[in-house]
Amino acid sequence: MTESSMVKVPLEDVYRLLNIGATVLVSAEHEGVADVMPAAWACALDLLPAKATVVVDKTHFTRPLMEKSGYFALELPTAAIARETLYLGSVSKNDETDKLEKSGAEFFTVPGYKMPMVKGCAAWMVFKIVSEPHNESTYDLFIGECVAAWADPRIFSDGHWHFEDAPKAMSTLHYVAGGHFYTMGEAIDVEL
Amino acid sequence: MTESSMVKVPLEDVYRLLNIGATVLVSAEHEGVADVMPAAWACALDLLPAKATVVVDKTHFTRPLMEKSGYFALELPTAAIARETLYLGSVSKNDETDKLEKSGAEFFTVPGYKMPMVKGCAAWMVFKIVSEPHNESTYDLFIGECVAAWADPRIFSDGHWHFEDAPKAMSTLHYVAGGHFYTMGEAIDVEL
Numbered sequence: 227m228t229e230s231s232m233v234k235v236p237l238e239d240v241y242r243l244l245n246i247g248a249t250v251l252v253s254a255e256h257e258g259v260a261d262v263m264p265a266a267w268a269c270a271l272d273l274l275p276a277k278a279t280v281v282v283d284k285t286h287f288t289r290p291l292m293e294k295s296g297y298f299a300l301e302l303p304t305a306a307i308a309r310e311t312l313y314l315g316s317v318s319k320n321d322e323t324d325k326l327e328k329s330g331a332e333f334f335t336v337p338g339y340k341m342p343m344v345k346g347c348a349a350w351m352v353f354k355i356v357s358e359p360h361n362e363s364t365y366d367l368f369i370g371e372c373v374a375a376w377a378d379p380r381i382f383s384d385g386h387w388h389f390e391d392a393p394k395a396m397s398t399l400h401y402v403a404g405g406h407f408y409t410m411g412e413a414i415d416v417e418l
Numbered sequence: 419m420t421e422s423s424m425v426k427v428p429l430e431d432v433y434r435l436l437n438i439g440a441t442v443l444v445s446a447e448h449e450g451v452a453d454v455m456p457a458a459w460a461c462a463l464d465l466l467p468a469k470a471t472v473v474v475d476k477t478h479f480t481r482p483l484m485e486k487s488g489y490f491a492l493e494l495p496t497a498a499i500a501r502e503t504l505y506l507g508s509v510s511k512n513d514e515t516d517k518l519e520k521s522g523a524e525f526f527t528v529p530g531y532k533m534p535m536v537k538g539c540a541a542w543m544v545f546k547i548v549s550e551p552h553n554e555s556t557y558d559l560f561i562g563e564c565v566a567a568w569a570d571p572r573i574f575s576d577g578h579w580h581f582e583d584a585p586k587a588m589s590t591l592h593y594v595a596g597g598h599f600y601t602m603g604e605a606i607d608v609e610l
Contacts, residue, residue, distance in 0.1 A: 245458040246592040247439010265436040269461035271473060271557055279471060282575070305606055312608045314531060317425060361553065365463055367471070369557070387594055389603075394520060399601065400438040400592075402579055405610070411581075411589065411603025414497055416504045418597070 235349065235375040239385040240276035243270065243349045244378065246387065246410065248398035252280060253299040253341040253412070255292035259388065260342045261288040261399065262326060262333075266314040266401045268300055275374035276307070278353060283366050287319035293362075296355050298370060301347040304381075305409050306395040307331060312405055339374070348398050351363040389413065425459075427541065427567040431475040431577040432468035435494065435541045435569065436461065438579065438602065441600050443503065444472060445491040445533040452534045453480040454518060454525075458593045458602035460492055468564035470545060474498035475558050479511035485554075489531065490562060493530040497601050498587040499523060502536070504597055531566070540590055541569040581605065 235243065254261060267281035278300060292298045303311040310331040315418045319325045326333065326342065333342035336350070343350050353370025363366040381388055381396045389410045390396055396410035413416040427435065435470070442460040446453060459473035470492060474481045484490045495503040502523040511517045518525065518534065525534035535542050541581045545562025553559040573588045575582055581589055589601035 242594055243440075243582075247441075247458070249437075249524055267462050269439075269471065270459045270579055271559065275428075277557075279461065289441075308606050308608050309533070309610070314605070315608055316610055329532075338523040365561070367463065373567070385545050385595070386598075388599070389600060396606065399606070400602065402437055403577070405608040406578075407606045408581060409603040409606060410592065411601040412586065414500050414599045414601060416452070416599070418501070418505055418508055 227364055232376045232379050233383065235377050237276045237375065238274050239307050240351060240372045240375050241273050242385055243351065243375065243382065244278055246398060247400060248302045249311070249401040250287055251301040251303050251314065251344050251347065252281065253284060253296065253301065254295060254342040256291045256294040259291060260326065261291055261319045262314050262342055262344060264311050271369060277356070278372065280368050280369055280370070281366050282305060282368055292368065294313055296342065298324045298355065299343060300339045300351045300352050300353065302349045302350060303344065304346055304348050304395060305397045305399060307344065307346040308399055311399060328418045340361050348381045348396060349375065351362050351375040371384040423570050424568045425571045427569050429468045429564055429567065430466050432543060432564045432567050433462040433465050434577055435567065435574065436470055438590060439592060440494045441503070441507065441599070443493040443495050443592040444474060444541065445493065445535060446480050446487060446489065447533040448483045448486040451483060452518065453511045454506050454534055454536060455480045455488055456468050456503050456525065457561065463561060469548070470562055471563065473558050473559050473560070474560055484560065489533065490545050491533045491535060492543045492545065494534050494541045494567055494590050495536065496538055496540050496587060497589045497591060499536065499538040500591055502597055503591060507607065534596065535604065539574045540566065543567040551583065
């Protein structure tokens with residue numbers, strides 16, 4: 227990643243990254259073992275401290291990495307990496323140890339955090355898990371507090387999305403099922 | 419509402435209504451008092467029984483109606499009612515008792531449930547609250563189990579969204595902030 231494609235997002239603007247309801251990638255790492263999986267069930271939970279929820283089933287290889295490290299990242303994949311995103315969700319690292327390498331996705335890390343981030347995302351957010359054992363065991367629901375966030379300034383800057391002015395390939399993805407995604411479309415500005 | 423604009427959605431397909439991350443309207447009613455408010459922070463939680471989460475702050479008039487009745491509805495407003503949606507979030511019934519009437523939105527009820535549903539939505543889902551006092555008090559996070567769902571078949575039918583073939587005005591809304599929404603755009607179908 228070059229500096230120009232990844233600009234820090236103030237924590238008070240993180241909810242705006244999540245508000246549009248895009249499909250996320252969940253990254254985690256523990257003692258040199260890493261995984262990345264997509265999830266449609268991620269959501270903002272609080273403005274500041276910025277918090278989010280994400281649902282990660284017990285069967286996923288990513289889950290114990292989150293639990294043991296206490297951290298996870300949520301990233302917003304773009305249309306340009308829709309295929310890689312689907313692949314990361316179609317194969318489990320439980321079955322295919324070189325899943326990440328085979329996915330076609332490219333990874334990088336940011337200083338201070340070890341989880342693999344995915345190139346070609348619109349935004350990257352690192353979360354520290356807020357321990358809630360009942361939610362985790364009963365609902366597979368994890369709560370995280372955001373400790374750092376970045377966005378590609380071509381699509382999000384100064385707290386605003388720029389889908390109107392960016393190539394379609396930079397749109398976030400909104401997953402339905404079976405390899406079927408929608409991208410973001412036209413903007414509507416309402417004044418009361 | 420006419421029967422043709424509201425078709426029952428099987429509970430196993432409810433997550434597909436929520437997967438795309440659209441902004442919702444939250445409706446609730448208790449002892450003849452009703453309110454409707456928009457929320458960007460709603461998310462699927464489980465496939466079947468179909469569950470969802472929604473964040474509703476303690477300051478909202480809607481919240482005690484949910485707590486006392488044990489039910490809420492989540493609806494997916496369309497671009498056609500973006501203005502009404504924003505109005506329902508800009509004014510609190512704590513301050514304006516005739517907020518619903520002034521919103522310009524049109525309401526109806528479905529047999530068996532008393533909360534006001536909003537006309538012009540893409541989908542309507544009724545949830546029974548799964549009591550989780552810690553989540554509710556600490557995070558303003560409510561969990562509901564879906565007991566009934568309907569969609570406008572022009573935009574969602576047989577478990578599939580049809581944004582490609584429907585008028586733009588029927589798109590779901592994806593809220594950023596300050597009256598700024600995005601609609602759904604082009605579809606992407608990925609095959610591995």
